[in-house]
Amino acid sequence: MPHLINTRRRILLQGGSAFAAAALGSPLLAQAALGNTSTVEVTEGPYFVDELLNRSDIRYDPTDGTTQSGLLLLLSVNISTLNTATGVTKPLPGAMVDIWHCNAQGLYSDVSANSTVGKKFLRGYQVANAQGRVQFRSIYPGWYSGRSPHIHCKVRQNTGTASALELTTQFFFDEQLTQQIYADTNLPYWTHGQPDQPHSTDQVYQGSNSCLTGAVAGDSLKLKLTRTASYVSARFDILIDTSARCTSSESGQSGGSGPGGTPPGGFTPRTV
Numbered sequence: 001m002p003h004l005i006n007t008r009r010r011i012l013l014q015g016g017s018a019f020a021a022a023a024l025g026s027p028l029l030a031q032a033a034l035g036n037t038s039t040v041e042v043t044e045g046p047y048f049v050d051e052l053l054n055r056s057d058i059r060y061d062p063t064d065g066t067t068q069s070g071l072l073l074l075l076s077v078n079i080s081t082l083n084t085a086t087g088v089t090k091p092l093p094g095a096m097v098d099i100w101h102c103n104a105q106g107l108y109s110d111v112s113a114n115s116t117v118g119k120k121f122l123r124g125y126q127v128a129n130a131q132g133r134v135q136f137r138s139i140y141p142g143w144y145s146g147r148s149p150h151i152h153c154k155v156r157q158n159t160g161t162a163s164a165l166e167l168t169t170q171f172f173f174d175e176q177l178t179q180q181i182y183a184d185t186n187l188p189y190w191t192h193g194q195p196d197q198p199h200s201t202d203q204v205y206q207g208s209n210s211c212l213t214g215a216v217a218g219d220s221l222k223l224k225l226t227r228t229a230s231y232v233s234a235r236f237d238i239l240i241d242t243s244a245r246c247t248s249s250e251s252g253q254s255g256g257s258g259p260g261g262t263p264p265g266g267f268t269p270r271t272v
Contacts, residue, residue, distance in 0.1 A: 036087045038241040040209050040217045042248045044168045045152060047108045048100065051123050057137040058099070058124035061109070068121050069188045070104040070139030071181055072231035075223075079132045079155055082239040089239060091132030095165075098125040098154040099136060104188040106144035140173075140181055140232055143195040148202040149173050151223075155238060167245075171223050171236055172205055181232075203250045211246035 059068050077097055080089040100123045102108050109119040122141075126134035143149045150170045157165040175198060182189040199205045205218030223234040 036082065036084055037211050037220070037239070038082055038084065038244055038246045039167065039169055039238045040211070040220055040246040040248050041167055042170050042204050042207060042217055042221070043250060044154070045170075047111050047113075048098075048152065048154065048168075049110045049123065050098075051110065051120055053120060053124040054126070055124045056126055056135055058122050059137060059139055061119055061121040063118060063120055066121070068103045068139050070142070071187055071189075073136075073138045073140045074231055074233045075099070075136040075138060075151070076233070076235045077134050077136075077153065078235070078237045079128050079134070080237065080239055082241040084241045084244045091128070091130070092157065092240065093128050093130045093132055094157065095128040095132065095134075096125055096156045096158065097128060097134045098123075098156075099138070099151055100124075101138070101141040101151040102144055104139065104142040105192055106142045140178075140189075142189055142192060143182075143197075145196055146203075148175070148195050148197050148199050148205060149178055150204070153236075153238075155240070165240065165242060167238070167240055169238070170204060170221060171234075172199065172218050172221050173223060173234075174225055175199060177225060177227060177232075204248075206251040207248040208251070209246055209248055211244070216251075217248040 053062070060066070061068075077099075079092045079095045079097065081092050082089050100108070103122055107114045107116060109116045109121045109123060111117065122138060124136065126136065128134050138151075141149050141151060150172050153169050153171060155165070155167045179194060181187060182192070182194055184190060199218055202218065205216065205221075207217040209215040209217050209220065221236075223236050226233045
């Protein structure tokens, strides 16, 4: 009983909200309040290209040597397996982690809709080290009509020639920080203006979270960010429980009709 009382007190101190209070009556919500849920999976979007570019610095285009302009982003992603029943996590070394996102003007590389076929900027993968960590050097992404700024991420673990695990998600940014960066006339974003979709109307951000009734996917997909004068550092911890996966269906609140917009309809996770 003392342990249960202390757990409840800790949940309330951490949240102090109706959500935290509701967690007291639900084991699943209690796990979520303590951070012990699998990372929610969302749509891949139409512009994943399996370029197989093993590199940590994705700013460069290997086809012509050009570099994408923008504020330097140092991204660290930690990948762990999770047992939601016990809360135990373990690093997942050897996982292949792909990221891709648009440039400062909202364009993806190697897609016909953006007239960038053959280009390979802002795409790449790294293999997780013994601690389950990968690191990338990129730029703070721009935006395109219908979506708030985001980074796509795909985690795969292969056994021989077969894929044993695949998880696809997206990372979101603090909106106040984004507004400040996009308004900086010393950076290339300001000519493109501010995003036309905030988190509150972004269809992926506002998508459901199958593990939490009433919760939206994006609330658990925000990057931990720190800005200095010359760069932004970002971190995200991906937790994967293959027996208790958290999935999402898009809300349909925003169109996503611009370059790189997401197709309508829900998302069915791939489990292999």
